[in-house]
Amino acid sequence: MAVMNKAVLHQVAEYFKVLSEVSRLEVLCSLKHGAKNVTQIMAETGLGQANVSKHLKILTQAGMVKRQPHGVQVYYEITDPTILPMCELVSRGLANRLEFQLQEFHSIL
Template structure:
């Protein structure tokens, strides 16, 4: 896969990229990833930590596993899930930093507007 995208990048190349980002576009999946940051957990532990229902959790765990973000490890009758692609947290941190910067900019703009309103009175 190319390091950078261009106008000529094919749909076939971009499809797995879109699928990867799609996995991060759901709050429940982000909750699951957040839980697993501290280490492997089984489904019951993830349900207790997130409040996600069993059927919904199973659907999300399957999707995250198929994408390669998670791996599953059976131990007897229990299955443990863990992060198999730790770069996911770097990606999330980049996004969170960007959102933080945007919110700080907005806050500064509102402060300037407040100052303008005070002067206008």
């Protein structure tokens, strides 16, 4: 990573703070294949309406998700195309690290 000033690093930290909540990650995964309304997100995640709405508000304020009114419904979709590939990259890294730790553990036995 290139040397960044503190203001940039602060923004990076805030970005990752938004992604540090499991329920928000569940909401983002629900939106992986396209726009959904709150009811659809609730059905996919098992989260309650107030919880989904709270997390959608945070994701929208962070610029990761946008809301689009369609009649009486509001649909949400991911606006930041880097989020899901980044989460997949982190997941692969964690899986690789766990595999390495498992191999080390087996070599000790």
